[in-house]
Amino acid sequence: MQLVVISGKGGTGKTTIASSFAYLSDSDLIKIDCDVDASNLHLMFDGEDIEKSDFYGAKAAEILSDKCINCNKCIETCRFGAIRFINGRTLIEPLKCEGCGACVLVCEEKAITLDHEITGTTLITKTQNGLISRAEMIPGAEGSGKLVTKVRQNANIIGSNKESDYIIDGSPGVGCAVMASITGCDYCVIVTEPTQSGFEDFKRIYELTTYFGVKGFAIINKYDINPLISDQIKKFCSDVNMPVIGKIPFDKLVGESINAGCPIVSYEQSIAGQSIIKIWNEFKNRTGE
Amino acid sequence: MEIVVLSGKGGTGKTTVATNLAQVLNMNYIDCDVEEPNGHIFLKPTIEKQIDVEILNPVIDKDKCTLCGKCAEACQFNALATVPTGVMLFKELCHGCGACMIACLQGAITEVGRSIGIVSVGNTDGISFMSGKLNIKEPMGGPIISKLKEISKFDDHKLLDSSPGTSCSVVKTLDGADYALLVTEPTKFGLHDLKLAVALVKEMGISHGIIVNRNIEGNSMIQDYCESENIDLIGEIPFSRKAAELYSQGLLLIDNPEYKMIFETIGTKLIKEASRRSSDAISGN
Numbered sequence: 001m002q003l004v005v006i007s008g009k010g011g012t013g014k015t016t017i018a019s020s021f022a023y024l025s026d027s028d029l030i031k032i033d034c035d036v037d038a039s040n041l042h043l044m045f046d047g048e049d050i051e052k053s054d055f056y057g058a059k060a061a062e063i064l065s066d067k068c069i070n071c072n073k074c075i076e077t078c079r080f081g082a083i084r085f086i087n088g089r090t091l092i093e094p095l096k097c098e099g100c101g102a103c104v105l106v107c108e109e110k111a112i113t114l115d116h117e118i119t120g121t122t123l124i125t126k127t128q129n130g131l132i133s134r135a136e137m138i139p140g141a142e143g144s145g146k147l148v149t150k151v152r153q154n155a156n157i158i159g160s161n162k163e164s165d166y167i168i169d170g171s172p173g174v175g176c177a178v179m180a181s182i183t184g185c186d187y188c189v190i191v192t193e194p195t196q197s198g199f200e201d202f203k204r205i206y207e208l209t210t211y212f213g214v215k216g217f218a219i220i221n222k223y224d225i226n227p228l229i230s231d232q233i234k235k236f237c238s239d240v241n242m243p244v245i246g247k248i249p250f251d252k253l254v255g256e257s258i259n260a261g262c263p264i265v266s267y268e269q270s271i272a273g274q275s276i277i278k279i280w281n282e283f284k285n286r287t288g289e
Numbered sequence: 290m291e292i293v294v295l296s297g298k299g300g301t302g303k304t305t306v307a308t309n310l311a312q313v314l315n316m317n318y319i320d321c322d323v324e325e326p327n328g329h330i331f332l333k334p335t336i337e338k339q340i341d342v343e344i345l346n347p348v349i350d351k352d353k354c355t356l357c358g359k360c361a362e363a364c365q366f367n368a369l370a371t372v373p374t375g376v377m378l379f380k381e382l383c384h385g386c387g388a389c390m391i392a393c394l395q396g397a398i399t400e401v402g403r404s405i406g407i408v409s410v411g412n413t414d415g416i417s418f419m420s421g422k423l424n425i426k427e428p429m430g431g432p433i434i435s436k437l438k439e440i441s442k443f444d445d446h447k448l449l450d451s452s453p454g455t456s457c458s459v460v461k462t463l464d465g466a467d468y469a470l471l472v473t474e475p476t477k478f479g480l481h482d483l484k485l486a487v488a489l490v491k492e493m494g495i496s497h498g499i500i501v502n503r504n505i506e507g508n509s510m511i512q513d514y515c516e517s518e519n520i521d522l523i524g525e526i527p528f529s530r531k532a533a534e535l536y537s538q539g540l541l542l543i544d545n546p547e548y549k550m551i552f553e554t555i556g557t558k559l560i561k562e563a564s565r566r567s568s569d570a571i572s573g574n
Contacts, residue, residue, distance in 0.1 A: 008325055010453040011300010015478065037454040038298050038482040059365055079386055095460050095493065100386030101365050114365075139455035139489035145428065172299040172453050173324035176428035196539035197304065197327040204325065207425045225530075226537035250530070258476045259508075 001165045001289045002185040004034075004214070008201030010172035012193045013221040016254055016264055018169035019044035020276045021283075022129055023263040030164060032155045033134035034181040035171040036120060036147045042134055044263050047127035055135065055150055057119035058142040059099030061092050067111035074103035074112060095140045120147050122154055131158055145176035152180075165289070174208050187287060188214045189245075193221050194229035202233065206240065216242050217286070219279060223247040243286065246279035248272050292316070292448050292563060293466040293495075297482030299453035301474045302502035302526070305536060306555075307450040308332050309543050311416055313556045317444055318413075319437055320420035321462040322452040323406060323430040330539040334418035336411035342421070342436045343402030344385035344429075349376045353397035363392035381428055406433045408440065417444070434461040455489045463490065468563035469497040470523060475508045483511070487520065496566035498523040500555065521562050524555035 005018040019041055022031045033041040061082075063074075070090050075083045082096035083103060092103075094117075101114045119141035125132040133155040135147050148171075155166055170181040182188060188209050192202040202218075209216050218237050223230040230247065237244050251272035257264040264273040265280075283289075294307040304322070308331040311318040320328035347360070347369070360376060361369040368382035369389055380403060390398040406423040419441060421433035430452070438461075441447060451462040463469060469490040473483040483499070490497045498521035501511045505528050515522045526532070526548075535542055542548035 009300060009327070010325075011298065035454075037456045038485065040298070040478045040481060043477050043481060077387070077391070096464065098384055098386065098457075099365055100384055100388050101363065102386050102388040102391055105363060105388055105391040137455070139485050140457070140460045140492060142457050144454075144456045174425060175324045175423065175430055175458070177454075177456065178324075179426075179428055193537075195537035196330045197325075197536075200327065200330065201325040204425055211426050222533075225533050229537060250533075255476055255503075255505075258478055259510075261477060 001187070001287070002168065003166065003187045003189065004168040004170050004181050004185045005189050005191060006170035006178060006182065006205055007172060007191045008174065008205035009193070009198050012191045012198055013248070014191050015040045015044070015169055016258070017189065017191050017219065017276060018167055019263040020265040020273070021167050021280055023265050024277065024280045025167065027128070027130035028165070029130060030155045030159045030166050031130060031132040032151055032166055032168045033132060034148045034151055034168050034177065036135040036137040036144055036151065036177065037139070038171070039134050039136060041169045042125050042132050043261055045127035045129055045132070046261070047125040047132065049123045050126045051124035053122055054118045055120050055122050055147055056116040057146040057150065058117055059101065059114050060094055060097050060117040061099065061101065061103050061112050061114050063090055063092055064111045064113065065089060067109050069109055073106045073108070077102050077106045098142060119143055122150055124154065124158060133158065145180040148177050148180035174204050178208070182209060182212045182214055185214050188216045189219060189283070190216060191219050191221055192233060194223055194226040194233060196229065199229055199233055203236065206242065217245045217283065218242055219245060220247045222250040224249050245282045245286065246275055248275040290446055290468070290563060291466045292468045292470055292559070293451055293463050294448060294470045294472060295451035295459055295463070295486055296453055296472045297455060297486035298473065298479050301479055302472050303453070304328055304331065304450055305542065306470065306472050306500055306502070307448050309541055309552045310556055310559065311448045312414060312541060312543055313549070313552045314560065315416060317417040317441070317447040318419070319441055319447055319449045321434050321437055321449050323421040323423045323433045323458070324452055326420045326422050328420055328450055329418070331541050332413045332418055334411040334413040336409045338410050340408045340410070340436070341404045342406050342408055342433045343404050344383065344432050345387065345400040346380055346383050346385065346403045347378060347389050347398045348401050350397045350399070351375060353395045355395055359392045359394065360389035360398060363388045381426070384429070385432070405429070408433065408436050410440070430458050431461050434458060438465070455485045459489065463493055463495060466495055467567040469495045470500060470559060471497055472500045472502055473511055474503045475501060475505055475511050480510055480514060483514070487518070496563070498559070498562050501525045503528040523559050523562060524551070526551060
């Protein structure tokens, strides 16, 4: 069983829910943090990094200044504005280079090389609640989708001796990193909030999940902030036949639990925690997992 | 003055800060969070025109193609594959770089635009409004951000609302900015992701300052970080359920007098710091 927690809009509570599910589930279940450029899941568990490796996820061009004759051909060819002539030299701006290699093809002096570059570090973190496969992307790096795929492959490697189950903490948005997180999953849980922004973003991420044929469930977090929009979200879900498997009330303890580095479900007195426990059971009942 | 509002972590209040500040500072607003644009909900603009954003995809002339495989070899994004019946294009993977066309010795490749999203241009309450929206199922928002920047390049008084994270979309939004305003919240997640965003703006050499949203008395983790890293603290927005409710309804916080004062104070400090930092940068200090 592979479950991905996503949201469209950021900050609706993905990691709060994913860390709670991770806490409630069997420790054999592998956790994957696919939010590679803002990874937070590991902050909720005491753990130790047991594996760490560089990931070469993109290519970048570089100019050999001793061979370059400043002919400008590369500058004219680059569609990303990554090559500039500054102070008598032709230079590539690494953060703008997409690694396409078009400049290499037009350079008659063979003065440009295209090499693999490190876009992040992948890690396996061992916690009391099982293993987390995660990554730290270098800020500004290209190819976050590839890093997501690598983090999922690493989880497959550590879970290879059995029919592995995964919980994936996804990233906000609907772009490449999110698509790489959803593809191949059995289920997705969309965490939304009853705000106009949350609802609008929910519809976009819902549409994306339908393309991937992933069975979806919705959770409305902080539902009592705006009961009217909560009802509109429920109506939308009912129209598209997506079960709402729970509502979570606004609870100030959630912020405190994040700062304490403990999943909210470990707080017995938390009303949000109690709701998430119910939601996890509901998810298991509905999927038979 | 071109100011980018970004955050690292999602949902910390980028759009709240950018839309309210655009109004109090009378600056034009550009929504660069093309995967999930929300600025229009709060600014309620009148849209005057919409522009299709296209990227160039290769078209292979079967009569000229010799199936030599050079195009697929040149493509760094695996968007082309040579099969016995022809060359296949996986269009969503194509960055529109043109390398395949350069590599093709037969002249069998031309290009055609393919729509990946739209840019909307309009105005609201005396300021201009722009936003980009990526089509669902398209992975790359970069070309839409580039389009927004291209059509606003002569506008020298603007606030750009970035997407969360620190990936290539954020880099594209930050490119050429005078100042970066980082919005965070006083949680472990907020601080962790703030540090990544700070690393990015430092790498790009962009002056920056921080706003603490949902500030709580007695929790000074972000203020302490600003002090230890010597980063300007531009302002604090107090934690309140009232703000969350106004936000949920799609209302600007400045419609409430108490928040109007907070944003005016933040706006004044922002312009002062951003002007000072960018003139420092020009004079090389």
